[in-house]
Amino acid sequence: MQRLRIADTEDKLRKLQRELILREDFQSVAYSELLWNEALDDFSHSIIAQSELICFILMLIVHLSKSSLITFPLPLMVFFWGVLAIPRPSKSFWLVTAFYIQFIIVFRLLFCNELVQTLIYSEKEISDNNPFSVQRLLAIDPNINGSFWDIALLAMVFFHRYKLLRLGMCRVDFQVRERHLSFSDDLMQEEGDEKMLDEVQFLNFCLLNEYFVLSKISKSTSCEKFCEALLMKKIPSSMDWYPWMVGCDISCLILISFFYLILGHGGSGNIYLNIPFLFELRTAMDWTFTSTALTMADFTRMENYYNEIEAQHCWILFDHWTNNYFPTRKGQPTPTSGKFFKGVLSIIALIIIILAPILLFAFLNSFGTRAPPKSIHFVASIEGYPALYSTDTVFNDETMSHLSKHNMQTLINELTNLEESDIKRNALSFISDYTYQDVFLINLTHHSLRNWDISLPGKKQLMNELHSSKTMRIVFEMSLLRTVDSKQRSHNFILATALTSMQSKIFLNLINGSITTARMSFPFAQFLFAPPNGYLLPVNVINLALKRIHSVSTWQYHGDYWSVTWDQKFVIFVDRVIPSWITIIVGSGGMIAMYIAVILVVGRFVREIVRTPIHKAVIQNIPNCENLLRLFHDIYVVREKRKFYLESRLYGKLVFLMRSPETLIRWCRYRPLYS
Structure with a gap:
């Protein structure tokens, strides 16, 4: 305390600060606080140095936050006055900017008042959502937010003006x-x-x-x-590129260091060792084409030892780096900065790995592109006989349209008003993944586009089977075609259901002319789903919730062709087409298969990093690898010099160290430094 009182210069204070930081009982806390203080100082200095650029950015943000005619001069002032002024904007620019921002703030505060708007505009004009209304054009609509940016810009302009005044840069020419x-x-x-x-x-x-x-x-x-x-020739002005050069260098160093750490120290590492058969092939080729006195087994063991020691050396360097920035002394708790750097980042990384499959499937539909249907083919036939009804529909504005916003909201409201159940919740969850642009209405033509081509013997046989007690089945086939990546992709749906005795009798009466029109119900769902790949599927959750499992249709036979009229229109939820690389990642097994793959593959990889077997404790707790690495390098040097006897002796010494933990401990401890 006495030395602090008599310290009368800045150098003496800095010397006392360094001595205080070197104390063990103060280092962990003081160093972390010093880092935060330096970061805060650097941030504040960067704000002060780039105040002009920040003012320009805030002027653009003010216009973007509430685009209107009253804020339109701000970007014009930035691009046609501020940035074109060399070497810097004049005093008039900042005065005009400050005055205009104050005018905008006062104008908005005055006309955004409900009482003032009620006196000036009618209730209809106030509630009008027309983008060209006076309230929208002048940004006096109470629903438009963004006053925070006005205040921030005004404060930043005043701060920049204060900085220019203090630096003496506001004087006239x-x-x-x-x-x-x-x-x-x-x-x-x-x-x-x-x-x-x-x-x-x-x-x-x-x-x-x-x-x-x-x-x-x-x-x-x-x-x-x-x-x-x-x-006129301007006064030459220099641009200070040094901060940008330093920032670019830092970015390049981070990328290079990240790539270097992934590959490992010296060009080898976990990636090289985890590629199947690469290490074995490289070792076999080295032993074959290199003159050495070691056997192939000894040569392979030596390479394994070298990889283990080199990996441990990398971990030692990483620990030293972290301890320099986030020191931890024995008998003292780990500082908060070190916990946040190591612990929180590890927790976030593990949570992201665990939730990656769920997040991928949750946002899978947002990755895709819309591929609307191009055509649809619908066929209805009695099993074993030619098609009764066949139609082809090309999707256009007349035969197919998106579900309107009103109808989409009506469908959602209809589901919402149902009683609480698991089916209702699943239906709402399903429909929330789609917009009205992904849902299509299908209008099938009433009359078949093809005649019922059946011979007289075949017709008599069909009538006999319908008259008998034999169970007949009617088959509905629907094929949806859409264009994906310049290729035609087809989605098919087939439904085969048995005819009841009443339905068989109705078809018989229609064929023999006893009746001309009949209404029948079949288990053909109204809501269908077209996945990115595969077959058309019924949306069971919506069909069950709204009880649309069956569809009622009116059948007519005209002698040569059939007519079918459905009481309701079919609705198809068309899923977006996801990119091929996501398809490869997701695979055909779905979320469960992908989740199992992540748990087994990535989990095993992470476990290998974290796990510390007892038999590797001697190697993984080596404090200093320099002497061992020097021994490896000596073996490589004498091998290049073709000193094979010396190579064998040095390798024997290496094996002895690996077999003798006590000797290895003496070899790998740090040597004390004596003055």
Whole structure:
């Protein structure tokens, strides 16, 4: 405390601060606080240094937050005045900007008041959602937010003006020019050097020339002023590229370091070792084409030892790096900064790995692109006989349309008003994944587009079977075609259901002409689902919730062809087509198969990193690998020098170290430094 009181210079204070940080009882807490203080200082200095750029960005954000005619001058001022001013915007620019922002704030506060709007506009005009209404164009609609950005911009402009005033950068050109002229006179009086006199006279000539040019421009018209100022040679200004160069270098270093750590130290590592048969092939080729006194088994064991020691060396370097920035002393708790760097990042990474399949399937529909249906083919036939009804529908505005927003909302409301049940919740969950643009209505033509081609003997046989007690089945086939990646993709749906005795009798009466029209019900669901690949499927959750399992239709036989009229339109939920790379990742097993794959493959990989077997404790707890690595390098050197006897002796020494933990501990401990 006494030394702190007598420290009268900045150097002495910094020396005391370093000594305080080196103390073990203060290091863990003080160093982390020092890091946060330095980060806060750097952030504040960056804000101060780039205040002009921040003002420009905030001016654009103000216009984007509430686009209107009253904020439209702000981006124009940025792009046609602020950024074109060299070397910096003038004092007038900041005064106009501050005044205009204050005008916008006062204008909005005045006209956004409900009482003022009620007096000026009618209730219909206030509730109008027309984007070209006066409230929208002038940004005085109470529903438009964004006043926070107005205040932030005004505060930043005032702060930037204060910075310019403190730095003396808001003076007019005449004051600066007058200062240069007076400064040159002082130089001529004090210095008698001819060279200095010539330089000062040249400076005066340049300044006077610029003064006459400016005075000439002032006498011209505004258009001539603008053109002459645009074509006149500007004072050369330098751009400080150093921060951008440093930022680019840091980004490149991070990418290179990340790639280097993935591959491992020296170009080898976990990726190289985990590629199947690559390590074995490389080791066999090295032993075959390298002159060595070791057997193939000894050569392979030595490579394995080297990989283990090199990997441990990488972990030691990583631990040293983390301990330098987040130190932890023995007998003291780990500082919060170290826990956040190691622990929180590990927790987030593990949670992302665990939830990755669920998140992928949850947002799977958002990755895809819409592929609307192009055509549909519908066939109804009695099993074993030609089709009774066949139609082909090309989807266009007349025969197929998206489900309107109103109808989509009506369907959702109909599901919402049902009693609470698992089926209702599943139906709402299913329909929430789709928008009205993904749902299509299908209108099938009433009359069959093809005649009922059946011979007289076949017709008599069909009538006999319908008249008998034999169970007949009617088959409905629907095929949906859509274009995906310039290819035609088909989705089929087949439903075969047995005819009841009453339905068989109805078909018999229709064929023999006893009746002309009949209504029948079949278990053909109204709501269908077209997945990215595969067959059309009924949406059971919606069909069960709304009780649309059966469809009622009216049948007519006209002698040569049939007519079928359905009471309700069919609705198809068309799933989006996901990219091929996502299809490869997801596979055909679905979320469960992918989740099992993640748990087995990624989980095993993570477990290998975290797991520490007892038989590897000797290697994985080595504090210093330098001596062992030096021994490996010596073996490689003597092998290159073809000293095979020495190679065998050094390898024997290496094997002895691996078999003797006590000797290995002595070899791998840090040597104390003596002064």
